[in-house]
Amino acid sequence: MTDNPHSDLHRRGFLRGAALGVGAVGAVAGGATVLAGSAATAATPSATSPAAPARRKAGFHGVHQAGIVEDVQLSTAFLSLDVTAADRRELTELLHTVTERARFLTSGGTPAALGITDSPSDSGTLGPQVPGDGLTVTAGVGASLFDGRFGLADRKPLRLTRMPAFDDDDLDEAWCHGDLSLQLSAPHADTVLHALRDIARNTRGGMQVRWRMDGFTSPPRPSGTPRNHLGFKDGTANPEVADPAVADHLVWVGAGAEPAWTAGGSYQVVRLIRMLVEFWDRVSITEQERMLGRTRDTGAPLDGSHEFDTPKFSQDPAGDVIPLDSHIRLANPRTAKTENSRLLRRGYNYDRGMDSNGNLDMGLVFVCYQQDLERQFAAVQQRLAGEPMVDYISPFGGGYFYALPGVRDRTDWLGRALLA
Template identity: 75%
Template sequence: MTDTPEPNAGGLRRRGFLRGAALGVGAVGAVAGGAAALAGGPASAATPIPTPTPQVDFHGLHQAGIVEPVQRFTAFLSFDVTATDRAGLTELMRTVTDRARFLTTGGTPAAVGITNSPSDSGTLGPDVPGDGLRATVGVGASLFDDRFGLADRKPARLSAMPAFDDDLDPAWCHGDLSLQFSAPDADTVLHALRDVARHTRGGMQVRWRMDGFTSPPRPSGTPRNHLGFKDGTANPDISDPAVANRLLWANGAGEPAWTTGGSYQVVRLIRMLVEFWDRVSITEQERMFGRSKASGAPLDGTDEFDKPKFAQDPSGDVIPLDSHIRMANPRTAQSDDSQILRRGYNYDRGMDSDGNLDMGLIFVCYQKDLARQFEMVQKRLAGEPLVDYVSPFGGGYFFALPGVRDRGDWLGRTLLD
């Protein structure tokens, strides 16, 4: 005869097990605490309060997030506008501006009645810290079709991003609007995404999204990408206004007047075939880049920021003629005029369907002229040895809007007014 268990006996046994496990954990904690006390250390320590990140003023001639140092975490999104007319687009841009202003400045979310849904997700607590959050908004070429009557206002050099011998996936390319949030903490970025998604429902729909991060400089200097090399060492010195005006900002020359203060934004989603790369010898890796992997210095130098001496190595005996740094920027008068401001982030999406590591780079750069700068660099890089280890699959061209001048201004006002 089979014994019949008493009702809920399994549940009782499970609760007893969990209670015993909890007691066991408590006992281990007590022993650990006692050991710490005997060693002269505290049995427990309060979680340290993070040091606030300096806030960047939301208002100004240019948007934040372009020239400031790269943050630890980012999310880059492309949107299709679902608003059906120019009034709807205007309302959308006003809403995006209002939310970005609040999120980057910080404050207490509006109080609501007990029967209403909360006005904030609460993931950052009852008060929203600015936390150094930056928001950067751009417009794509498709926004200037016949939906909103903006065709005659399109930035002169804005188009859909072409393929440069890439394997582009249409689902990961282009878009009407771009939005990048970046901050020192991942939860700050995700909180901002949820907030904007909530307030713009019906006005725009995510087309694609990629989250990224940067690593601390190891051991110093510029952060590294997933190939182990420093990324962005040779950026131009845009702290010099003359350099910034020459290479970065639209200033009305051949452009619609409303674009002044904006900049052309390129986003490239580049998968790095790290498992193949990790089997390549260090010597070959360094010759492909033209730099030391450890220090970041050019192969004819000792410091990361040493300028390579190409003129003294015309045959490429030290730095190969087909190395990345030599092809990207040959250090000639023409190439000096095609410099770009890089703002790259690493990404990691786990594994692909074949079980391979899926990681790479969110390449973001800003410039005054796409053809003269980014596209010129891309043409020079055609066929470089590094192409066997990277696979661009998405991204797009956008125009980062001029900044918001004051509290009465909003992103895209000069375009839509």
């Protein structure tokens, strides 16, 4: 245990909260302030429509975690966390608590009634009943969790490392990496923020936010895939992961290739990408479309008519129609050799207002899932090095994580196989 009495106090608060179980919250006053403790937590609340449709409750139990292959939701919060638990026992208690809170929040119900002298067990921001509201909670582990603190070094997923700085990156260490990742997504921003406060309060002393970014997805305009801040549709060429065979081939890690506990999980990449929209807005539409390789209005490839038309690269070997250095041609050349490098892209817009120079500060929370970091994300990123788009985007943060296998039933918990 640490010799710092303040750390001990925080930890005791966390352990008390963990002991209260599902539907209850530790009675440590001001527990949610853990989310304001980091210098890199400032983020504008997600800008979602108040008329966003309610969703059915998301299924919490299963072989895989929810929030990966499901449709992108309107509101999200992505958090990177540093574990402050002292040892493996406390790490186990932490993941038990995260599981219990996620199970309750995604299912919905009545918050536990505590004594009249205790603080309320719920923030009340969703009213007296927690609705579920389609909330998904997706948890991952970073490479730093496998250092010497918890005796897990020999269980690290084979491809999991600290995210390197790729060509054209301008990474800020305060916005990179982390022991754990946590993504909360729902149709409404208040559902996301309620879940964030609940989990923070219950895990006080066990983990602390390293950085946080809130995001939102715009409704399709006028139809098809939602658009990013550059005005183009984002995620058109995603693989059809509704087909289990495709998901098993590109997204999920299976038994045998990695440490046994990883089966059912997926490598998660997060990239925080600022978009220099004030410069982009001065570029001609023709140049914008040639940089992307798609028409802005319809999302169709420059040699097609509809968004989901397959570009005919083989019929345009010189790049006369779709330039050879266009984004879609570099990211997905559509060759037999690069077929296995496709990944599942999950993008969210963000808006943080203005920077210190008075420039618009907005961009993309790029999240993707894949079976193999090197074969998929890293290979794509290397092909994109030096693309014309780099003059208008600036990746500044993010990290590599491993999305844990799903929670099978009510006796299971996130990370059980890892810590067993």
